[in-house]
Amino acid sequence: MRVRKSLLLGIACALIGCSTFAAGSVSYAKAVKGLIQGQQQSRPVDAQHPEAPPQRRGPRIGTDQHLLSMLNLNEDQKAKIKIIRDREAVDTKPLQEQLKNMQESLICLAEGANFDENAVRGLVNQESQLLAELNLIRIRSQNLVFNLLTTDQKNRLAEYRKNMKMEPPPPPKPPAPPKPPSE
Secondary structure, three states, X not given: OHHHHHHHHHHHHHHHHHHHHHHHHHHHHHHHHHHHOOOOOOOOOOOOOOOOOOOOOOOOOOOOHXXXXXXXXXXXXXXXXXXXXXXXXXXXXXXXXXXXXXXXXXXXXXXOOOOOHHHHHHHHHHHHHHHHHHHHHHHHHHHHHHHHOOHHHHHHHHHHHHHHXXXXXXXXXXXXXXXXXXX
């Protein structure tokens, strides 16, 4: 009974994930097409709170505010980047919700009386697919932003990234020899 329940839960998550992925891909393609044609597509991020800005989590490699301000973007570039970021937020929100639900399910499985390896394996595989999809959306957005930049801005970005690369830390010092006992 428990295996059947886990299997049904896994199938339900897979179906929801596939339908969300398909819907997100279509809306993303429309947004990109509108950008290419120069249309301003403004759509509220959250229908209940249209004035609320999209929520961001963690560092945004390559497109953070500091970096964009350093590039001296023109108003058209700023508007298009806002559209790209808003679309990214809309497309990733359902995936992040699914990821949160999967992580909660994994915690329940980890804290359960009996360990169901197949259920955990299935959820971990689904989680890795969701993470891959989230990375794909993020990198696609970064590509769209990068392609909006002028040659000079791209050169400044390359120089910034070159300067930001850190050198590996030096190897640790060997331990000091033990002191001889005092007499």
